[in-house]
Structures are given as structure tokens and as C-alpha cells.
Amino acid sequence: MVDRFGDVLREWRQLRRMSQMDLGLSAGVSPRHISFLESGRALPSRGMVLRLCDELEVPGGARNRWLTSAGLAPAYHSRNGDAPEMAPLTQAVDWMLSRHAPYPAMAVDRHWRLKTMNRPARAMFAATGLGAGDGLIDALLDNPALAAALENRDEVERLSLTRLRTELAHFGRDPVLEQAVARLAERVARQPGAADAPMPAVIPARYRLGEAVLSFFTTITQFGATGDIAMSELRIEMFFPADDATRQMVEALWGNATPGN
Incomplete structure (x- = not known):
């Protein structure tokens, strides 16, 4: 199933806890235009996609998903290590x-x-x-x-869980990291007094x-x-x-x- 650009934009805007007004102001466009992009009433240019990615701190790999969802060619690649x-x-x-x-x-x-x-x-x-x-x-x-x-x-499990959650917020939707967080969170929840443990x-x-x-x-x-x-x-x-x-x-x-x- 192909992602719709408006859904990808909304997903990341909410992940970064930004309103349409906040994102519009930081990207130099009107909140109305952000609303139109999310609803599908407007389509973004390549420059607009990358500008929004900059404002929402979207990492390189995830930017390809933004571009392809807008019907544009991906910009980032994984090269052979021997290249x-x-x-x-x-x-x-x-x-x-x-x-x-x-x-x-x-x-x-x-x-x-x-x-x-x-x-x-x-x-x-x-x-x-x-x-x-x-x-x-x-x-x-x-x-x-x-x-x-x-x-x-x-203690290592608690620290790893905190780090995993931080990385998941950075990378966005990632089934592998989400599964790892769920498994580790279940283990940590069974630790006696884990929530009260000082750092x-x-x-x-x-x-x-x-x-x-x-x-x-x-x-x-x-x-x-x-x-x-x-x-x-x-x-x-x-x-x-x-x-x-x-x-x-x-x-x-x-x-x-x-x-x-």
C-alpha cells in the first residue's frame, strides 16, 4: 500500500508535537497550506517536501518515504560498502x-x-x-x-529501553524498533521498583x-x-x-x- 503524503506529513507533525500553525510559521508557509497538504487538496513540490522535512527533523531514510508518497523520486540511497x-x-x-x-x-x-x-x-x-x-x-x-x-x-535493560524509545522518536515509524521497545518494556515492567529507580x-x-x-x-x-x-x-x-x-x-x-x- 502506497503512503499518502498528507498522512505522512500529519504523522510526523504529530510525532514532533507541532500544530499546523507551528509548522507553517517555521516553514514560512500558511497554516492553511499545511492543512491543504494534509487533506490532499494541494500537492507539494520537491522543495516543499524537503523544507518540511528540515523543519520536522526527518532523517534521511525517512525522507525517501516523504518523497515517494508525493510521487517524487527518492533522494537518498544505500550504497554498497565496497563502492x-x-x-x-x-x-x-x-x-x-x-x-x-x-x-x-x-x-x-x-x-x-x-x-x-x-x-x-x-x-x-x-x-x-x-x-x-x-x-x-x-x-x-x-x-x-x-x-x-x-x-x-x-539496569542495562532500563537504560536500553530509554535509548530505544529516543531512537524510535527520531526515526519515526519502524516496526523492528517498535517490536524491540514492546518486548523490552514488558521485561522492564516486571522489574521490582523499576519506576522508582534513581538515575x-x-x-x-x-x-x-x-x-x-x-x-x-x-x-x-x-x-x-x-x-x-x-x-x-x-x-x-x-x-x-x-x-x-x-x-x-x-x-x-x-x-x-x-x-x-
């Missing part, structure tokens, strides 16, 4: 992952599927069987080895590795200027020690992992 024009981007990913050693780092797509990991991350997750193509949300919910390794699994300044994940416990917090990096859909949605997650004991253990375990990936 020559992709080399600077893939090299940047490899550089960030390898230079982050001896600390773990990984790249995941918009659905939290693992794309690649550096050597410390592969070593840390070796016992779980996680590898390229595996979904981190599925692993968090269904992988018994990961469950056993995570000492604060409940500390640093929320580490504590991984058991043999007799040691490694405590990490993470940062997330993404590309700020690319017209490729897959690369614009790629997330590079870097792990940092949350305490001195973890830092010393990591440097002892994987200090020789630099600079290779």
Missing part, C-alpha cells in the same frame, strides 16, 4: 574502532544489529557468541550467556569476564554529513572504563590490541 565513494567513511569507522583499543568498541545499525567490532570487543563478547549480523536487543533478551555475564542486567550520573554496564568484573560506560558517535542512508544510521559505540580497576584490567588484557582492528 569507491564509500572508502573514506568505511576507513573512518575502521580508524575509530582500532584506535579505541585497548577499550572495546563496536558499530551497530539503526536496529542494533552488530556490523563490526574491534579486537577487545570480540574478546569481551567471545563467550556470548555475538558476531556480525546479530541483534543486540535479541541478545539482551534471549542470550543466556550474555545474561550471565551482565551483573546489572536490569545516577554514570550508568555503567558491568560485565563478568572470568573472575573479573569490568565496568564500562559508553559514548555513541555517528556521521554528521553523509547522503548514504546506511552510514547516516550507523552508530559507533565506544566503551570507557567506569573505574580504575577496570582500566587497569583492560590495559593488562588487551593493551597489545593497538592499533589493529
Whole structure:
């Protein structure tokens, strides 16, 4: 079923909690014109579609849906990673992952599927069987080895749910993320006192590795200027020690992992 442009516009306007008046003023058109676009009484130009996408902060992949629903050609594409024009981007990913050693780092797509990991991350997750193509949300919910390794699994699940909901609001309608949110929310709702749990300044994940416990917090990096859909949605997650004991253990375990990936 082909989307109708007016329905797509209304969906995103409501997602961003903007009235027709608000959107019209920010986009430099009349609220009446926004109303006509939503009802189908007016059709947008390509420039108008992209201007509204800018005002509603619609990500690149979703903009294709806007354009095709208006009967226009898509503007964004997912290229083969081996394409020559992709080399600077893939090299940047490899550089960030390898230079982050001896600390773990990984790249995941918009659905939290693992794309690649550096050597410390592969070593840390070796016992779980996680590898390229595996979904981190599925692993968090269904992988018994990961469950056993995570000492604060409940806390990690709550944090992951918050992050997933934020990403779903950014990407808009996405059945995969919606299903992940529903499954994780059901788990979190069964945690005793989850709603009253305070949020500390640093929320580490504590991984058991043999007799040691490694405590990490993470940062997330993404590309700020690319017209490729897959690369614009790629997330590079870097792990940092949350305490001195973890830092010393990591440097002892994987200090020789630099600079290779």
C-alpha cells in the first residue's frame, strides 16, 4: 500500500508535537497550506517536501518515504560498502574502532544489529557468541550467556529501553524498533521498583569476564554529513572504563590490541 503524503506529513507533525500553525510559521508557509497538504487538496513540490522535512527533523531514510508518497523520486540511497565513494567513511569507522583499543568498541545499525567490532570487543563478547549480523536487543533478551555475564542486567535493560524509545522518536515509524521497545518494556515492567529507580550520573554496564568484573560506560558517535542512508544510521559505540580497576584490567588484557582492528 502506497503512503499518502498528507498522512505522512500529519504523522510526523504529530510525532514532533507541532500544530499546523507551528509548522507553517517555521516553514514560512500558511497554516492553511499545511492543512491543504494534509487533506490532499494541494500537492507539494520537491522543495516543499524537503523544507518540511528540515523543519520536522526527518532523517534521511525517512525522507525517501516523504518523497515517494508525493510521487517524487527518492533522494537518498544505500550504497554498497565496497563502492569507491564509500572508502573514506568505511576507513573512518575502521580508524575509530582500532584506535579505541585497548577499550572495546563496536558499530551497530539503526536496529542494533552488530556490523563490526574491534579486537577487545570480540574478546569481551567471545563467550556470548555475538558476531556480525546479530541483534543486540535479541541478545539482551534471549542470550543466556550474555545474561550471565551482565551483573546489572536490569539496569542495562532500563537504560536500553530509554535509548530505544529516543531512537524510535527520531526515526519515526519502524516496526523492528517498535517490536524491540514492546518486548523490552514488558521485561522492564516486571522489574521490582523499576519506576522508582534513581538515575545516577554514570550508568555503567558491568560485565563478568572470568573472575573479573569490568565496568564500562559508553559514548555513541555517528556521521554528521553523509547522503548514504546506511552510514547516516550507523552508530559507533565506544566503551570507557567506569573505574580504575577496570582500566587497569583492560590495559593488562588487551593493551597489545593497538592499533589493529
